[in-house]
Amino acid sequence: MSQVILPILSASLLSLSFASFNLWLFAWVGFIPLFIALENKSLRQTFIISFFCGVVFWSLTIYWLIHVTLLGQIVLILYLAVYFGVFGCVVYLSRYFSPAAVLFFIPSSWVLLEYLRSYLFTGFPWAQVGFSQYKNLPVIQIADVTGSWGVSFLVVLLNVGFYLALRKRLKAKISLICVCILFLSLAYGFYRLSYKPALCFNKEQLKVSVVQGNIPQDLKWDNQAATGILNNYIELTRAAAKDNPDLVIWPEASVPVIWGENVADGQFAQIFSLAGQLKINLLLGVVSRSGGDYFNSALFINNLGQPERMYNKLHLVPFGEYIPFKSTFPFLQTIAPIGDIEPGREYVIFSHPVDFAVLICFEDLFPELSREFIKRGARFLVNITNDAWYKRSSAPYQHLAASVFRAVENHVYLIRSANTGISGFIDPFGRSLSIIRDASGKNSFVKGYSSQNIYLAPIRRTIYNRYGDFFIIFCLAFDSCAIIFFLKKRK
Numbered sequence: 001m002s003q004v005i006l007p008i009l010s011a012s013l014l015s016l017s018f019a020s021f022n023l024w025l026f027a028w029v030g031f032i033p034l035f036i037a038l039e040n041k042s043l044r045q046t047f048i049i050s051f052f053c054g055v056v057f058w059s060l061t062i063y064w065l066i067h068v069t070l071l072g073q074i075v076l077i078l079y080l081a082v083y084f085g086v087f088g089c090v091v092y093l094s095r096y097f098s099p100a101a102v103l104f105f106i107p108s109s110w111v112l113l114e115y116l117r118s119y120l121f122t123g124f125p126w127a128q129v130g131f132s133q134y135k136n137l138p139v140i141q142i143a144d145v146t147g148s149w150g151v152s153f154l155v156v157l158l159n160v161g162f163y164l165a166l167r168k169r170l171k172a173k174i175s176l177i178c179v180c181i182l183f184l185s186l187a188y189g190f191y192r193l194s195y196k197p198a199l200c201f202n203k204e205q206l207k208v209s210v211v212q213g214n215i216p217q218d219l220k221w222d223n224q225a226a227t228g229i230l231n232n233y234i235e236l237t238r239a240a241a242k243d244n245p246d247l248v249i250w251p252e253a254s255v256p257v258i259w260g261e262n263v264a265d266g267q268f269a270q271i272f273s274l275a276g277q278l279k280i281n282l283l284l285g286v287v288s289r290s291g292g293d294y295f296n297s298a299l300f301i302n303n304l305g306q307p308e309r310m311y312n313k314l315h316l317v318p319f320g321e322y323i324p325f326k327s328t329f330p331f332l333q334t335i336a337p338i339g340d341i342e343p344g345r346e347y348v349i350f351s352h353p354v355d356f357a358v359l360i361c362f363e364d365l366f367p368e369l370s371r372e373f374i375k376r377g378a379r380f381l382v383n384i385t386n387d388a389w390y391k392r393s394s395a396p397y398q399h400l401a402a403s404v405f406r407a408v409e410n411h412v413y414l415i416r417s418a419n420t421g422i423s424g425f426i427d428p429f430g431r432s433l434s435i436i437r438d439a440s441g442k443n444s445f446v447k448g449y450s451s452q453n454i455y456l457a458p459i460r461r462t463i464y465n466r467y468g469d470f471f472i473i474f475c476l477a478f479d480s481c482a483i484i485f486f487l488k489k490r491k
Contacts, residue, residue, distance in 0.1 A: 002036075002037060003049055007037055008056050011056035013026040013027070013029065015061045018127055018131065018394070018398055028159065028162075029162060031156065034049075035160075043092050047086075050087055050089075051081050052081075053084050054081030054083065055077060055081040058076075059077055062077070062127070064391065064394065067390050083114075083116070086113060093486070099174055100174055103178070105478070105479060106160045107154075107160060108475035108478045110156045111471075111472065114149070115149065126402075129151075130151030130153075131405065133151055138186050139186065139189055141191075141192040141408065143409045144464050149475070151405075157181065204456045207452070208245055208425070209451040210416065211248065212417065212449065213229070213251065213254060213419055214446055215229055220419075222256075225256065237280075237449075241278040245451055246281060248280050250282070251285050252360055252386040252418075254284060258287050259288040259299060259310075260288050276303070279303045281302055282301040283298060283382065285298055288312070295313065296312070300350050313361065315362075315369065355377045356380050358382045358384060360383075360384055364385075367469075370406040371409070374412065375465065378412070380412050380454060386418065386420075387418055392444065404426055404430045407430060408430045409464045410461075410465050411465075413425060413454040421444035421446065422436075423435070424443075424452075425450075436449065
């Protein structure tokens with residue numbers, strides 16, 4: 001019975017640590033029931049128990065995917081659970097290591113598996129363990145050195161330390177190592193949080209407004225609703241313009257017609273006229289067409305009412321914007337029957353009112369995109385998205401967590417404009433500012449706008465922005481050395 005209850009307990013604790021529950025403390029002990037369940041089990045049993053834990057965890061965490069595709073959700077959950085199964089095999093192997101080696105081998109392996117999951121088969125970097133700490137600001141500041149991987153490592157490290165202490169395998173020296181790592185991480189975090197953007201950034205400021213239209217997904221491409229949708233955004237923009245912003249941002253695919261098709265000329269003419277009348281720079285999320293191909297795009301309109309530049313999304317959502325491997329496996333089209341969106345080819349920096357870059361939809365989950373935009377001169381980042389697909393669920397809050405890490409990793413403001421939420425501003429240290437809410441305090445599936453002054457980042461890159469995922473190399477090197485030592489010892 002414990003082989004069932006303990007994995008469910010682990011999965012539940014880990015899932016509850018993520019948004020929107022935000023019980024982040026649970027993540028620091030969430031693996032312990034699983035570790036106990038794996039004691040004295042064979043390799044086969046270890047994989048099955050851990051795989052079962054993964055199925056429960058992912059079922060609880062991405063339950064909202066059912067609103068898009070039931071079959072796709074089942075396939076994805078089973079695939080993602082395999083990583084838990086492999087992690088169980090890592091725990092099995094670690095029983096042959098010394099406690100000091102175990103303390104680093106298990107968290108290093110978990111980080112490597114998260115990294116692999118984030119990029120294999122186009123990648124699914126959602127719900128990294130480190131993301132559970134996005135509201136634990138002192139802990140996540142190390143992300144400007146190690147990326148989100150360092151936070152995942154720290155959480156799993158403490159899980160292993162607590163487990164070893166529970167089983168009385170934690171010697172004084174190993175305990176000291178755990179305490180020192182945690183203390184140094186927190187000390188660095190509090191040191192970083194002592195800085196204020198107004199003091200440590202340039203005096204140059206920019207006022208930005210974001211609008212949240214709250215358009216139901218089933219109406220977004222309804223021709224009869226197009227006029228009402230456009231009027232909704234025009235109304236919100238006129239209201240936001242009273243704050244005299246330098247830039248107004250609409251969400252992903254907010255314009256209910258396709259850029260590049262003649263039938264859309266009238267609607268876009270209204271938008272150009274709006275920007276010119278209000279003398280504002282306007283960033284729109286649009287679906288565009290060029291040469292017969294469709295793109296998920298961000299269109300910039302200057303304060304003269306002229307379309308100036310467009311960015312086409314680089315990293316597409318599998319089974320959401322295209323079907324991967326459909327030529328080899330045609331049956332995959334039955335999982336999520338959609339038309340294909342083509343990926344963009346260029347990193348685009350918008351230059352007005354200052355240099356900035358846009359991440360569309362879940363592009364903010366891939367840290368290399370944010371890093372590259374900053375390297376190319378972006379002073380702040382914008383994420384336009386539409387999480388209305390997932391109804392009233394925890395998905396928008398889980399998505400917000402990734403944006404927080406991108407801001408911290410690069411020490412820049414990140415501005416979010418989402419169709420149904422969560423829209424607002426994230427400062428360079430992960431603090432959420434000016435989130436759009438209604439009178440009751442609700443921030444999802446509400447209509448509104450928000451304006452905020454942001455301080456522009458100096459041209460100074462963080463360690464993580466400069467050197468990237470070197471922490472992954474550290475984890476890989478440690479695990480490789482541990483396994484080589486183990487094999488030599490066995491021989």
